[in-house]
């Protein structure tokens with residue numbers, strides 16, 4: 535292995551480190567996502583409780599206003615009853631009685647509205663209690679997930695630091711434009727920035743990118759075998775390499 539494969543060899547080492555980092559990242563993401571799910575559910579629960587509370591306060595104000603109305607009507611009915619006792623004529627009596635009965639009927643309607651609103655306030659209260667219970671579940675689950683995440687970070691701290699340092703060292707020998715091609719694809723494909731060029735059939739000179747199965751021309755395979763030049767797969771963007779361009783020790 536001469537100087538022709540130097541860049542690809544460096545990239546290959548970088549790839550090995552990057553894949554380990556990507557594995558840690560993807561494991562961490564799974565736990566992180568769980569943390570986020572429970573955080574989001576808690577926020578949603580709080581929003582819902584806030585909404586319900588606003589509705590409940592509004593209905594309670596209705597209850598208060600209607601109750602006040604009932605009280606003043608009851609006072610009025612008492613007055614009617616007194617007037618009834620002091621009625622001088624039959625006609626006066628029946629007029630007052632009719633007015634009093636009408637007032638009673640209206641009061642009865644308003645009283646049933648009060649009961650209805652009070653039941654609604656009660657059922658909103660029940661719903662809030664239920665959401666509060668669910669919140670407890672999510673709070674516990676969130677705490678657990680956060681604990682797991684912290685434990686994961688603790689467990690992988692040394693390895694992550696070592697790999698990050700190693701990655702820096704691998705980067706040092708690679709041209710900035712090549713490195714940015716690598717990083718772009720690595721970000722995109724969970725660290726898998728390189729793809730080996732494979733032979734479709736052992737007896738035929740037909741090649742594909744093993745990352746995405748795009749056909750790769752013989753010309754490109756020849757370049758990869760003879761020059762220290764970067765070739766990107768035109769389909770998936772991975773940096774292509776052939777087995778012989780990489781030192782067997784890696």
Ligand SMILES: [Zn+2]
Nearest residue numbers: 743746767770
């Ligand atoms: Zn490809």
